[in-house]
Amino acid sequence: MDVTSHNRHMRIPPEWLGWIDESLRARSRAVDILQTMLDNGFDERASWAAINEARQRSEGYPSETSPPVVTPWRGRLSDSHVIDAGDRQVRVLVRMTQPVVAVLDGVLSADECDAFREMAAARLKRSMVVGGQQGGSVVMDIRTSDGAYFQRSENELVARIDSRVSRIMRLPEEQGEGLQVMRYGVGGEYRPHFDYFDPTEKGGEACMLQGGQRVSTLIMYLNDVDEGGETIFPRVDFSYVPRKGQALYFEYLSPQGSLDPLTLHGGAAVRGGEKWIVTKWMRERSFV
Ligand SMILES: O=C(O)CCC(=O)C(=O)O
Numbered sequence: 001m002d003v004t005s006h007n008r009h010m011r012i013p014p015e016w017l018g019w020i021d022e023s024l025r026a027r028s029r030a031v032d033i034l035q036t037m038l039d040n041g042f043d044e045r046a047s048w049a050a051i052n053e054a055r056q057r058s059e060g061y062p063s064e065t066s067p068p069v070v071t072p073w074r075g076r077l078s079d080s081h082v083i084d085a086g087d088r089q090v091r092v093l094v095r096m097t098q099p100v101v102a103v104l105d106g107v108l109s110a111d112e113c114d115a116f117r118e119m120a121a122a123r124l125k126r127s128m129v130v131g132g133q134q135g136g137s138v139v140m141d142i143r144t145s146d147g148a149y150f151q152r153s154e155n156e157l158v159a160r161i162d163s164r165v166s167r168i169m170r171l172p173e174e175q176g177e178g179l180q181v182m183r184y185g186v187g188g189e190y191r192p193h194f195d196y197f198d199p200t201e202k203g204g205e206a207c208m209l210q211g212g213q214r215v216s217t218l219i220m221y222l223n224d225v226d227e228g229g230e231t232i233f234p235r236v237d238f239s240y241v242p243r244k245g246q247a248l249y250f251e252y253l254s255p256q257g258s259l260d261p262l263t264l265h266g267g268a269a270v271r272g273g274e275k276w277i278v279t280k281w282m283r284e285r286s287f288v
């Protein structure tokens with residue numbers, strides 16, 4: 001009755017809800033709570049929903065005297081429909097809060113998209129990803145794209161975008177990593193991953209020495225993709241179709257320091273045409 005066709009429990013009984021609350025109070029990690037629930041036959045999405053509701057109730061623990069949190073964390077973006085990005089007005093098209101995601105329109109002009117692609121084409125090389133246990137950057141199969149990195153403010157176009165993006169993401173420019181352009185050809189993809197570093201892995205620890213943990217991501221789309229190439233969030237069944245000049249915003253580090261595993265995301269394989277993006281990652285401290 002409360003079980004899906006995959007025989008997983010969709011309904012989380014009250015005693016399990018209580019157990020989730022207790023585990024959070026005891027500072028268990030959300031991913032470990034999830035694993036226990038999966039081991040006990042609960043559905044992944046139903047479990048995440050329950051864990052996230054409990055997390056929103058419990059942010060601020062262990063202080064038992066603090067008042068319950070009534071407003072869920074809505075993220076760092078401005079609440080208004082139009083964001084003042086300094087030299088441009090950026091329109092919010094879609095918002096969600098679990099995880100915190102927004103689709104933004106008019107982040108880059110068509111000319112800026114073209115200029116960025118031209119500038120990056122000269123510099124493209126096979127993208128690197130953080131190499132997990134080995135530390136450092138290595139070429140890996142999970143990401144099949146070409147990338148080019150731009151130091152903060154390294155030229156007029158980069159400086160203009162860095163400043164605009166900092167206003168949108170509401171964090172100082174100094175906390176931003178350099179812009180990263182990526183190009184995917186047909187078959188190119190980026191398998192689901194987290195943008196935040198895994199503090200338990202050597203590679204993640206090394207990445208955090210400078211600037212600390214990542215806070216939020218802005219992916220800006222430099223072209224329309226003919227087929228495929230969506231940015232996907234498999235845990236919440238969300239899929240964004242690339243549109244030139246638009247951007248996808250998401251964040252994963254709460255003010256209390258918890259990371260949101262619902263932000264698991266990836267770039268689906270491009271099936272026709274090319275996909276060009278430029279990404280900004282923000283850190284919790286200045287990144288110099
Ligand atoms: O290609 C995409 O749509 C996702 C890119 C991404 O996740 C990243 O650059 O971290």
Ligand SMILES: [Fe+2]
Nearest residue numbers: 193194195265
């Ligand atoms: Fe990512």
